Amino acid sequence: MNKGTGSIARIHEARTTTPRIDPEIKSLMGNEAIARGAWEAGVKVGAAYPGTPSTEIMESLGTYPAEDLDAQWSTNEKVSLDVAIGASLAGVRAMCAMKHVGLNVASDSLMSQSYIGVNGGLVLVVCDDPGMHSSQNEQDTRLFGQFAMVPVLEPSDAQEAKDFTKLAFELSEKFDTPVIVRSTTRLSHCRSPVVVGEREQIESRGFRDSPAKHVALPTNARVRHPIVLERERKLKEYLNTSDLVRWEPGSDELGVITLSTCYTYVREVIPEASVLKLGVSYPLAEDVIRRFCDSVERVIVVEELEPFIERELRAMGIEVEGKKYFPRVGELSPENLREGLHKAGIISELPKTTDLGIEPVARPPVLCAGCSHAGTYMVLRTAGARVMGDIGCYTLGAIEPLKAMDACVSMGASIGMAVGMAKAGATDKPVVATIGDSTFLHAGIPALIDAVYNNVNITVLLLDNQTVAMTGGQDHAGTGRTLRGDETHRVDFEKVIRAIGVKWVKTVDSYDIGSLYQTYREATQYDGVAVVISNRPCALDPVKIKGTPFYVRSEGCTACQACMNLACPAISWSDELFDGHHKVKINQTTCIGCSMCAQVCPTDCIQLSETGTA
Amino acid sequence: MRVSTSSAVEREPSPTTAAEPTNVLIVGVGGQGVITVSKVLAQLCLQNKLKVKQSEIHGMAKRGGAVFSHVRFGREVYSPTIPLGQADILLALEWAEGLRWLPYLNPETGTFISDTQQIIPPFSCRNRKRGATSNYVFRSVEQVKQHVPNSYAVDATGMAEGLGNPRAANTVLLGMLSTALDFSVDDWQAIIAQSVPPKTVEVNRQAFLLGREWIQSDAHKEEREQVEVAKPPPAPVVDDVVIDLEITEAWCKGCDICVKMCPERCLALNSSEIVELANPDACTACRLCEWLCPDFAIAVHVHKKETAIA
Known part of the structure; x- marks a missing residue:
């Protein structure tokens, strides 16, 4: 077999040889490039629930003109996919974006939509987080794509992120399938120059009346399933001649099959190897892969997380190596790629480094100075509780010194877990669920209904800081503002909770530790579902709060460090x-004057700066 | 594009570097402006028609956490991250963060520029024991220079304060960085002016020039050599002691205020609802229980070891 046959098109060549009249180049983050690609593809409706590292996609899409498209925050990822499905069926191009775990929520719709197909192009952008920079697991979305039999596109840099997103809409319409564009943290949050284009004017296809296709009834689905399998075959055929698969000829001895940002590490570390860059991880371009493997003596698969491609190739009967040299956990990097290739006997030497032999100071993420969650968790810690936590900044309440969370699993899980724990009757302390405002809207409401319906004795603390804080302060249905900043109806949490049937609801100021404590005690003494809403806004978003700072009157400080229990970084x-x-001091620049430390100081030596020092 | 040889921060151009990218690693603490600084550099590269990748990690509650940004530029750039041991320049906005990332610096030709500013995280002050010290890592400029000859420690924050705006410290550092790269001063100044609040354009312009001059001019030679980082306070000298909690059971009404407020969670109520020291090893003698007890039922005694009663 000839290596590097000319039949495999090369995206890069096409990009550089096509004459362009002053191509416009913009410096875009991967996520911004995805939004740009969607805009250029003529997307009409975009919906997302924020989640690192995907958040900026919808934020960025929301900066394009409102006449061009509608971009919205949805209450959760499933709703965002459902919105996109509806728009697609209505005939326009639609997109939703989410982080990897968001796809778990949206998967119910995805599994069936795969059978139904699309009308206008339907694209899901899913951002994985290998290394878990800001996630609870590092699941691999490629497996989901295979599971749902939906193609998964794998851009490797911002330019491809834009180009592939655009292409994804075409593929979606051509093959009548939802398409996943998969990104990872390293792509989503990496900025590089992107050659941008203009927006395509795509007319709506209009709604097509086709209940046999669009209604997921058993009789219809039985007909659709074989069509989905046929679609997989056609996609494979297409990929064998597509630009998405790129053969970069090199050494006869070593061939590397790779994809996504892993490709960039491969080019960095072993530029001499023959490379087959897969732009699509599911389905696989079987013919090209076989020809590539035949053309080299040794084939190594370089992929992040699961040995997905490696297993598929083995199943095809191709002899390959991969995860025996590279980690299955965490991010791939030039370093661990080099180490793996060293183990494989391909690279002889590892580079030297500067080693001072020091353990750098630990600097884990912390709650911000003046964070309204600090007081709540301090009360939980001191009052004693079995605390089922949830996803948000407040998950940091699980670590020292607050250390007031016993378990945390997924979005909205806290209330259901509390119900189970109360039903098990195995607890010595009151059972409490803590859940943020946006998380409550996302998946907490059904669980609260469950708690009332099943008549359990739990306390729910709704930590309403009036924003999606953890992802950088996005709006949601409880803030009264849309993604574009327009005013809209604001969910009244207390009314919702009462309407569900909760009889005991109280709202309390998160900064007032005494009241929080009292209210918490009353709530736990109530027999039934009690909800305490603590309502201070986030210290950073939407408005950065900066009040008069407090200072420590040093002669009064007895170094008990009770204030340090608040975990305040100031x-x-x-x-x-x-x-x-050690006595304590307060950083005057970072202190926002929330007063919680002054409230817990037993010697009253923490005072407002203007009254004390003037 | 390679590191300039005409600058004061000297590097030897290696013959194979033409196709390899230049690697600048910018590090600091959340909220310091690492991302803003790296955006300036990335924009500068873009304007000079270079391929550039700028990679960072954000998310989680990163305020106060370690923040880093990789900027790579040249004719072709593949990996968005700088491989270990290949950073040409490590620019640190905070001293310990600079030390953390030193392994990424090219051990032979790398240049280290760091603010001497120290941000001690609350996490390193978590030990309440008597005589505890912070675990903030300390290395003197001298110690670092033994490993990295091209080291520049600078009180950029102090210099910016001298100009009337401590927030311009990052621009002072950019001025220093500029001496190691082949971009024109005008290009730098234009992009910095676009990136800072309009009111601070002038102070940032001065800060940039001050940073450049500080590295390049012989007038600052002595100053450059005298910069030191602040040493941590010495460990408190304390006697070896025995901690003894005297609990007057008759006065304890089991309100459990002390149990709840004990920072080390070493107190508990026993079966008769009287407080007891359940975990004596964890007690640090902070005396919080003594001060908080409404009934004066707890007294904390700290005996020197030789006089302690067994």
């Missing part, structure tokens, strides 16, 4: 000692 040790213990 409080640290001063150079002074009391009885062998």
